[in-house]
Amino acid sequence: MFDFAELKTSYKSKGCGQITADDIGKSVKLAGWIESIRDHGGVKFIDLVDITGEIQVIFRADDGATEEITEWSTVQIEGEVRRRPEGTENPKIKTGNVEVIAKSLKVLSKSELPPFLPTERKEVSEEIRLKYRYIDLRREKMRRNIIGRHLVSKSIREKMWEEGFVEIETPYLTKSTPEGARDFLVPSRLQLGKFYALPQSPQLFKQILQISGFERYFQIVRCFRDEDLRADRQPEFTQVDIEMSFVTEEDIISLTERVLKHAFKKVLDIEVSIPFPRIKYSESIRRYGTDKPDTRIPIEVKDISEIFSNSKLDFIRKNLERRGKVLGFSIRDIEIPKSKLVNLESLAKSMGAGGLMWFVIKQNKIISSPVIKHIDDKENLEISKLCDGNGIVFAISDREERARDVSAKLIKYIAKEMNLYRSDTKFAFVWVVEFPLFSWDETENRYVSEHHPFTSPKEEDLEILETNPEKVRARAYDIVLNGEEIGGGSIRIHNSELQNKIFRILKLSDWEVQERFGWFLEALKYGAPPHGGIALGLDRLVAIMFGEDNIREVIPFPKTQSGSCLLTNAPSDVYKKQLDELGIKIKEE
RNA sequence: GGGGCUGUAGUUCAGUUGGUUAGAACGCCGGUCUGUCAAGCCGGAGGUCGCGGGUUCAAGUCCCGUCAGCCCCGCCA
Secondary structure: OOOOOOOOOOOOOOOHHHOOHHHOOOEEEEEEEEEEEEEOOOEEEEEEEEOOEEEEEEEEHHHOOOOOOOOOOEEEEEEEEEEOOOOOOOOOOOOOOEEEEEEEEEEEEOOOOOOOOOOOOOOOOHHHHHHOHHHHOOOHHHHHHHHHHHHHHHHHHHHHHHOOOEEOOOOOOEOOOOOOOOOOEEEOOOOOOOEEEOOOOOHHHHHHHHHOOOOEEEEEEEEEOOOOOEOOEOOEEEEEEEEEEOOOHHHHHHHHHHHHHHHHHHHHOOOOOOOOOEEEHHHHHHHHOOOOOOOOOOOOOEEOHHHHOOOOOHHHHHHHHOOOEEEEEEEEOOOOOHHHHHHHHHHHHHOOOOOOEEEEEEOOEEEEOOOHHHOOHHHHHHHHHHOOOOEEEEEEEEOHHHHHHHHHHHHHHHHHHHOOOOOOOOOOEEEEEOOEOEEEEOOOOEEEEOOOOOEOEOHHHHHHOOOOHHHOEEOEEEEEEOOEEEEEEEEEOOOHHHHHHHHHHOOOOHHHHHHHHHHHHHHHOOOOOOEEEEEEEHHHHHHHHOOOOOHHHHOOOOOOOOOOEOOOOEOOOOOHHHHHHHOOOOOOO
């Protein structure tokens, strides 16, 4: 996968995995880790590994290499390369046709017995892997993921450079922006009581760089959000951050497609076809129940309220009276054991739905369902039609939004569990476009930005901006891969009047706007080019490319769900002196 | 903040209805062995059953609390 340059140093003449038949008869100096020792009394076989691979080293009893060796010690070995005797080749390894006859061995650092072995055949618990991450990172899969990640970054950089983008760094110690996620705060020692914030993204800096005239900016950059963790969310994560001037959506979208195509070709040697399909936000919600559809799954959500319009089921009738919906989805020609269906029902409940109805259908008839007694012949027929008379239909009666949300999650879960993916695409990209600009926030009783407050509304919706804000569509786009959002961006507002108008709709006071964004609004007054950009989530992208469903697997030193680093034990207490210097006192509970 | 799952040897796990001295595999240690590569063969050591409390004649097992890890909701693009 990765061709290392010849790893020659003062300690070694080349890497262990770099020895080939060309070296037969030559003396080599090697240094690495002892992965395994097979002691046959008169002869010892040692697998010596370094980052380039492994090589078998032979020690004979009379060789005088008497120093005691243990597995995973680092050693330096000098010896001669020879072809393996016939019949003893090992086709499983790259260097399996050759071996090194050791002339000398020097232990560089003796290893104690590691808590687990990098060659362990069974998966070790993640807790232990994270505590001894240096051992874990010696495992082949982790090496592949980390080097794979390097290759993704490298291929993206190459393409961005080629496309005329300038790589520019932006500050990590910056200003808190309470809109959106919670900030990580950094206390200022020089100005007691004041705080920097770590950036949630370099959003305003990259826009400022457009006003500065750089026209094409990118950066592979760490971002920070102090929110709860998930399998696909870490408090610090990496974005491929891109911004361009004098562009429309089309420019950003096609650039992103070219970059992703290049990365998949270079790293996985996979041709992804561009342009990617696009779906409007409203259509995605309607058909898939989510704004990040997994188009590998051939299952769609349907509004089947009509079928139940005269239902004998009380909870459905009441729900429909409250203008709720019955949404369903069907899977044709499938059998799921009843116990599994019951599990799915409790899963649906844990996702917030009141319940889940399922109908097992054979030969155009429902043969099993928890509500079968309350289904009349007409309903039976209509429901059976949904899966062409054979399969399973699921239905949720609830508030429309919740029914969609839970349906979408169940579809995703079932598809994964039962491997219901289309076979023609391993990587299914889709653009989701025409997001709403605002959504109504019940708890704050005001509109909030769906993307962020610098997103430009669609020009044709400007006239309803103040009269009908929830109908306004944004010039925003998300890129979704296999049902995961791997990036999103927008065309930005490039004039201060419109920007101010948006802030007013968001019910930010003039004072607040001035205090937080005054500097930015000022910048917009001095010749801002039309501009826009995108940010790609590198961790998620790499995870999907390498088939990992957890981004911790592609991050060398990730945090646990409670935000701890099990390797270093961060976060931790600090000395009182440090707090005093910052003017901070910890509240006693 | 909430729901679910998990925690037993270095590691991965088993442990019956609460009942004798808590088991297995791999790893480790000692021995043996000149062609192995998941080496083989013989022998051996290794346990705060996450932690605290309770119920009981008796707790790995039941109850309460707590800590840690994972998945999810809320939160978060």
